[in-house]
Amino acid sequence: MSRVIRIGTRGSKLALAQTGTIADALRATGAEVELVTVTTPGDKSSAPIPTIGVGVFTSALREALLREEVDVIVHSYKDLPTKPEPGITLAAVPRREDPRDALIARDGLTLGELPPGSTVGTGSPRRTAQLRALGLGLEIVPIRGNIDTRMRKVSDGELDAVVLARAGLARIGRAEEITETLDPIQMLPAPAQGALAVECRTGDVDIEHLLGSTVDDEGTRAVATAERALLAALEAGCSAPVGALAEIVEDLDAEGRVVERISLRGTAAVEGDGDAVDMVRASALADKHEAEQLGRTLAAELLDLGAGALSGPAQ
Numbered sequence: 001m002s003r004v005i006r007i008g009t010r011g012s013k014l015a016l017a018q019t020g021t022i023a024d025a026l027r028a029t030g031a032e033v034e035l036v037t038v039t040t041p042g043d044k045s046s047a048p049i050p051t052i053g054v055g056v057f058t059s060a061l062r063e064a065l066l067r068e069e070v071d072v073i074v075h076s077y078k079d080l081p082t083k084p085e086p087g088i089t090l091a092a093v094p095r096r097e098d099p100r101d102a103l104i105a106r107d108g109l110t111l112g113e114l115p116p117g118s119t120v121g122t123g124s125p126r127r128t129a130q131l132r133a134l135g136l137g138l139e140i141v142p143i144r145g146n147i148d149t150r151m152r153k154v155s156d157g158e159l160d161a162v163v164l165a166r167a168g169l170a171r172i173g174r175a176e177e178i179t180e181t182l183d184p185i186q187m188l189p190a191p192a193q194g195a196l197a198v199e200c201r202t203g204d205v206d207i208e209h210l211l212g213s214t215v216d217d218e219g220t221r222a223v224a225t226a227e228r229a230l231l232a233a234l235e236a237g238c239s240a241p242v243g244a245l246a247e248i249v250e251d252l253d254a255e256g257r258v259v260e261r262i263s264l265r266g267t268a269a270v271e272g273d274g275d276a277v278d279m280v281r282a283s284a285l286a287d288k289h290e291a292e293q294l295g296r297t298l299a300a301e302l303l304d305l306g307a308g309a310l311s312g313p314a315q
């Protein structure tokens with residue numbers, strides 16, 4: 001392609017690392033690529049994410065794309081609202097990083113080794129609810145800020161631990177400071193955590209085909225679709241207390257042939273519980289091509305088990 005491809009990115013270390021992987025993949029095809037930094041309201045505000053709303057990190061990038069200031073935008077997939085945006089196409093979902101959450105605790109401690117009363121920092125209602133549901137007597141402290149700011153609260157002795165996505169730490173080169181990678185049995189990640197969403201303008205077919213043929217990963221798209229269908233069916237936004245993890249697993253069909261299926265686990269806070277101490281959990285398996293339906297089915301099962309349908313503005 002002869003035109004220069006302008007990729008819009010937020011200016012954070014994490015965003016630049018994420019965008020950098022896409023820029024490198026495009027440059028490897030011989031394309032000429034330019035990075036354009038876009039500041040979002042989410043970068044300027046220090047208010048808790050649930051109060052400033054879903055989309056704080058993504059809307060400004062989408063506006064720059066629609067205004068044709070950039071041609072490609074890269075998001076953390078888990079930060080994208082579930083509602084599709086007119087005029088914007090999800091052109092690629094690159095191969096996902098490790099989707100699990102990670103604990104960074106003082107003195108190399110694991111979750112089970114933190115004594116009751118220990119302080120754990122997180123701004124995520126999903127992580128808060130799951131940590132509380134473990135019944136370890138941990139004191140959850142709401143925090144915000146970029147990954148470095150959060151990690152500093154542990155090294156400064158202000159908090160005993162923080163919980164962050166493994167993928168983000170890996171992308172900025174700090175994964176070796178993780179003291180425990182949390183098992184999804186204890187802590188289900190946010191839907192699509194560890195995955196990126198690469199968008200372009202609808203109808204910009206050159207860019208769409210280029211992204212589709214260079215950075216798209218079919219398996220990641222399928223698992224992220226299942227997880228986000230579950231989220232959408234619960235009417236929840238990116239920081240609501242909903243966790244989901246889908247994985248491609250090998251199974252045998254009726255004739256004994258090996259087939260790939262999607263296994264999906266989900267969790268949601270029980271309705272009416274203001275502090276979200278109680279979480280319901282469920283799992284299901286479906287054909288690889290029924291990702292969307294699988295997410296909806298599992299959401300219905302969670303609702304039957306008492307999960308609160310999260311209405312109103314997504315948070």
Ligand SMILES: NCc1[nH]cc(CCC(=O)O)c1CC(=O)O
Nearest residue numbers: 076078164165167168193194195
């Ligand atoms: N909401 C913040 C956010 N959005 C994306 C990531 C990095 C992990 C990812 O790409 O899923 C993070 C940080 C975190 O949750 O620790």
